[in-house]
Amino acid sequence: MTSKNATSLSARWLTASELEAWRSFIVVSRRVWEALDGDLAGHDLSLSDYEILAHLSEAPDRMMRMSDLAAQAIMSRSRLSHRITVMEKAGWVKRQSCPTDKRGSFAVMTTKGWNAISAAAPDHVTSIRHRFMEHLTQSEQSSIEKIFKKVGEHLREQEGL
Amino acid sequence: MTSKNATSLSARWLTASELEAWRSFIVVSRRVWEALDGDLAGHDLSLSDYEILAHLSEAPDRMMRMSDLAAQAIMSRSRLSHRITVMEKAGWVKRQSCPTDKRGSFAVMTTKGWNAISAAAPDHVTSIRHRFMEHLTQSEQSSIEKIFKKVGEHLREQEGL
DNA sequence: TACAAGTAGTTGAATCTTCAACTTCTCGGT
DNA sequence: ACCGAGAAGTTGAAGATTCAACTACTTGTA
Numbered sequence: 001m002t003s004k005n006a007t008s009l010s011a012r013w014l015t016a017s018e019l020e021a022w023r024s025f026i027v028v029s030r031r032v033w034e035a036l037d038g039d040l041a042g043h044d045l046s047l048s049d050y051e052i053l054a055h056l057s058e059a060p061d062r063m064m065r066m067s068d069l070a071a072q073a074i075m076s077r078s079r080l081s082h083r084i085t086v087m088e089k090a091g092w093v094k095r096q097s098c099p100t101d102k103r104g105s106f107a108v109m110t111t112k113g114w115n116a117i118s119a120a121a122p123d124h125v126t127s128i129r130h131r132f133m134e135h136l137t138q139s140e141q142s143s144i145e146k147i148f149k150k151v152g153e154h155l156r157e158q159e160g161l
Numbered sequence: 162m163t164s165k166n167a168t169s170l171s172a173r174w175l176t177a178s179e180l181e182a183w184r185s186f187i188v189v190s191r192r193v194w195e196a197l198d199g200d201l202a203g204h205d206l207s208l209s210d211y212e213i214l215a216h217l218s219e220a221p222d223r224m225m226r227m228s229d230l231a232a233q234a235i236m237s238r239s240r241l242s243h244r245i246t247v248m249e250k251a252g253w254v255k256r257q258s259c260p261t262d263k264r265g266s267f268a269v270m271t272t273k274g275w276n277a278i279s280a281a282a283p284d285h286v287t288s289i290r291h292r293f294m295e296h297l298t299q300s301e302q303s304s305i306e307k308i309f310k311k312v313g314e315h316l317r318e319q320e321g322l
Numbered sequence: 323t324a325c326a327a328g329t330a331g332t333t334g335a336a337t338c339t340t341c342a343a344c345t346t347c348t349c350g351g352t
Numbered sequence: 353a354c355c356g357a358g359a360a361g362t363t364g365a366a367g368a369t370t371c372a373a374c375t376a377c378t379t380g381t382a
Contacts, residue, residue, distance in 0.1 A: 013286060018294055021302045024309035025293070029190035030235045031316045046338095067360060074191050079339060081362055086338090103347045103360045125174060132186070133179055135315045136308065141182045143304050147297065148185035154296045155192045207368090228330060240369060242332055247368090264330040264377045 032131050039127040043120035048075065050124065052083060053092065053109065053117040062109040065098065069107055092116055193292055200288040204281035209236065211285065213244060214253065214270065214278040223270035226259065230268055253277055 014022065037047040045053075055072045056062055064072075070080040084107050087093045092113030098104030136144065175183065198208040206214075216233045217223055225233075231241040245268050248254045253274030259265030297305065 014289065014294070017306065018302065020310070021297075021306040022289055022294065024313055025190075025305055026194075027235065028309045028313050028316065029186075029194070031313070033187075033190070034235070035316065035319070065360085066362095074188065074195070076340075077361065078341080078363085082339075085362090098360095101348075101360080103345095105361065128175065128183055131316065131319070132312065133175070133183065135312045136182075140304070140308050141179065143301070144186055144308065145178065145182040147301050147305065148189045149181075151293065151296045152185055152189050152192070155189065155196065155292065158196070158292070226330085227332095237370075238331065239333085239371080243369075246332095259330090262330075262378075264375095266331065 035131045036124070036127050039131070040120060040124060043116070043123065045116070045120055048073065049083065049087070050117070050120060052080070052087070053113060056093065056107060056109045057114060057117055062114065063096065063106045066105055066107060087113070090116075196292045197285070197288050200292070201281060201285060204277070204284065206277070206281055209234065210244065210248070211278070211281065213241070213248070213268075214274060217254065217268060217270045218275060218278055223275065224257065224267045227266055227268060248274070251277075 033047060040047055040050055051073045052069065055069055056064055066080060066084070067077060070077045073080065075083075084093060084095065088095065092110060094108050094110060096106045096108050098106055133141070194208060201208055201211055212234045213230065216230060217225055227241060227245070228238060231238045234241065236244075245254060245256065249256065251273075253271060255269045255271060257267045257269050259267055294302070
């Protein structure tokens, strides 16, 4: 604790190799996001709106509680609320109040919303392949899956430090 | 081309395993970004502002042409321009016009800017370790480095489709 | 040299996101 | 039954980002 050791865990800099791994990860994740977002623009969707609709489309009855949807789509409740307001105007979703918890409300996908995501999905899949999957060997793909699942669990445990 | 084969490259859906790999990647990259961004908030910096300053701090004379900086920090020229305006008000950078190309301008880091990033850097490194590196074995780290460097090259070649 | 096309950078308006209230309701304890 | 703490969701304002002009300049070419 009181050691003068310059390599104490909390303070040491990244090695060249760590820095490379980190930077290539962060750069690729931004570029992939950007590319997919751009590819979806033709369908008048951002990637994060697509994810909202995708989660909703997979939920039972195509409806979810706002908080659950926010958690799955990885955004704040506030942000989701604003976004649902916009999508509601577009006619893709509706809000419905929850009978068992009067504070609660559901986001419910409409037929029009279902049609919108159905129209975008095939292009989006092509985009995922073209921007990412296609450049991975089978074994790289399973490394990614294994590594990121693990890191994901750690991050979930850390929730806000 | 005219085949009825349902698995034609452009149209086939993702396999369960592809979907897992893809989703874990996209979820982790968002969560990592979010966590690092939150960790930097104590220094009044967003992660993307940090990256602007980091690139600037590593450049010769701590100055860069706006376009080069935008490309390295992975953002539009417009966005960078707005951000530099804000940072200029904070006293972290200055603009300087380019003598050899009269259209051009440089972003130049000030001493105050250098102090700001110097103050944030150690915490940021700890944050990178804690949110990401720490959960990777040595061999996973080199896989990440190898895979993402490769994907990064492909993405660079694709630039806008 | 002169022109068309393209590059560098900025700007303002429209949109989107964050942040901190704020309301309404649930739940556990007493 | 009541109280206090906390959860669900929304809101408006402030701040950030995108988008499409727009100015100013450079470059290739005829």
